Amino acid sequence: MIALSLSLAACLGWGLADFLGGLESRRLPTITVLMFSNLFGLALIGTIVGLRGASLPPPAAIRWAVAAGVAAIAAMFLLYKGLSRGKMAIVAPISATGVILPVVAGIACGESLAGFQSLGILAALAGSILAARGAKSGCSVSGGEAGVVFAAGSAVAAGIFFILMDRASEADPYWASLLMRTSFGVFLLPILLVIAVPIVVAFLLFRLWRRRRRSKALSA
Helix, strand or coil: CCHHHHHHHHHHHHHHHHHCCCCCCCCHHHHHHHHHHHHHHHHHHHHHHHHHHHCCCCHHHHHHHHHHHHHHHHHHHHHHHHHHHCCCCHHHHHHHHHHHHHHHHHCCCCCCCCCCHHHHHHHHHHHHHHHHHHHHHCCHHHHHHHHHHHHHHHHHHHHHHHHHHHHCCCCCCCHHHHHHHHHHHHHHHHHHHHHHHHHHHHHHHHHHHHHHHHHHHHHH
């Protein structure tokens, strides 16, 4: 019952994050949204880990958490890109089907599914197919199809993320979350710099050009 309650709470949190992140990604660059959201998450989980005072997990768990951070970047970037290009009601459900991957991994490791669980997976797949078909109506065809492609990529990356975080959390889920968030930011920062630096340089060159042009106009 505790696991079910935590799962429902996680669903609520992911849903709100998808909604707010999707709205912001329509007016801000996706990388910027990812960086700020990660900073807030890192501050929160860092505070919790600091208050607990637990020691670092073993090296194997650290490696799994770092890998999960890389998968999280891909999942969230593709999700926010999809939300900015397509309908939120279509992109979000498709990206959510990534949870099927850890289910398949669990079955491969010897776990079993109850009848209702199997029915739920089939219903999720059917809903995603219907949502993908509905992408051709409402928005532009190119925008709708792009949103579906990004959502499908996000689903795969999110599924891999859940598998990696499951392994990383075996020692300590709080430390796993902190390490994942840290690696998320470490790998994301160079991407942000690669994108931001040329924009800043171009802006400064443009201002310099305007200043010289104005000086020539005044001296003429």
